Amino acid sequence: MKRYYTFFLLLLLCFIAKPVFAQDDAIADAIARIAENTTGQEQAAAPAPEGEQEGSAPGEPNVITMMAVIALAALLPFAVILLTSFLKIVIVLSLLRNALGVQQAPPNQALTGIALLMSIYVMFPTCVAMYDAGKDYISKDAPRNLFSSNSAVYIYNIVDKTKEPLKEFLSRNMSVSHQRNFYQLAYQSMPNEFKSDLKMDDFIVLAPAYITSQLKGAFEIGVLIYLPFFVIDLVTSNILLAMGMMMLSPLTIALPLKLLLVVMTDGWTLVIQGLVQTYKQ
Numbered sequence: 001m002k003r004y005y006t007f008f009l010l011l012l013l014c015f016i017a018k019p020v021f022a023q024d025d026a027i028a029d030a031i032a033r034i035a036e037n038t039t040g041q042e043q044a045a046a047p048a049p050e051g052e053q054e055g056s057a058p059g060e061p062n063v064i065t066m067m068a069v070i071a072l073a074a075l076l077p078f079a080v081i082l083l084t085s086f087l088k089i090v091i092v093l094s095l096l097r098n099a100l101g102v103q104q105a106p107p108n109q110a111l112t113g114i115a116l117l118m119s120i121y122v123m124f125p126t127c128v129a130m131y132d133a134g135k136d137y138i139s140k141d142a143p144r145n146l147f148s149s150n151s152a153v154y155i156y157n158i159v160d161k162t163k164e165p166l167k168e169f170l171s172r173n174m175s176v177s178h179q180r181n182f183y184q185l186a187y188q189s190m191p192n193e194f195k196s197d198l199k200m201d202d203f204i205v206l207a208p209a210y211i212t213s214q215l216k217g218a219f220e221i222g223v224l225i226y227l228p229f230f231v232i233d234l235v236t237s238n239i240l241l242a243m244g245m246m247m248l249s250p251l252t253i254a255l256p257l258k259l260l261l262v263v264m265t266d267g268w269t270l271v272i273q274g275l276v277q278t279y280k281q
Contacts, residue, residue: 088215095225096222126166129165131162167206173214174210179206186205232257
C-alpha cells in the first residue's frame, strides 16, 4: 500500500508543478525579450567598453586581461596560506590533535577556522600598515570594468604601494640563514641580466625563506608538544606490561590521561596564545 501512496503522491506533484513551471517559463521568456530589446538599444548608442578586445563581440573583455585577473584571483588563497601565520598555526594544531590520539576531534574544519581567525588576529597590525601605505591610491576611483587593462594596472599599483609592510613582517619572522640560502640559490639560478637587480628583500627570496622558517618552527613546537604525551604512552604501556595485561590496548588507558592533562593545563589556550606570541609585529 505504501508504494501506491507514493506513486499517487508523485503523480499529484507532477500535475501541480506543471502549470507552475509553465508560468515561470512564460515569465522568463518575457523578461528575456525585454532584456534583448533594451540591450540592443544600449549597444547601438554606447561606445565599446573599456578593455574590450578589438574585433570581439560587444561587451566582451580582452581575453588576455581576463586570464591575468583570474590567475591573480586564483593565487590569492595560496598567498593567504603561505605568506601569513596560517601555515604555522594549522600545522601545530594538527600535531596537537595527533599527539592526543583523537583523529577527528576537533575536525579539520574547526582547526582551519581557528587557524584563520588567529591569522587575522596576528596579521591585523600588518594589514593596517599596508592600508595606511596605500590608502591614497586605494581612495582613487577604481576601474568599472574588472576585466580590463586599467584594472590590472590598478591592482598592480596597489600591490606595489602596500608591499613594504608585508616585507617587513616576513623579514622579522624568518630565519636569517634561510634568507641567505635562498638569496644564494636565486642568484645562482637567475640569468646574468637579472642578477644585478636581485636584493635580499625581494619577494622571490623572502617568500620561500619565510615558508621554510614557518615549517621549521611549527615542527619544533610539535616536538615539544609530543614529549609529554609520549611519556604518558610509555608509562602506560610499561604498567600494563608489568601487570600482565597485554591484551588491553594502552591507548584505552592513555587517551583519558592525555585528555585530563590537556583539560587541567588548559592546553589549547596555552598553545594558541604561545603561537600568537611567537610573531614579532
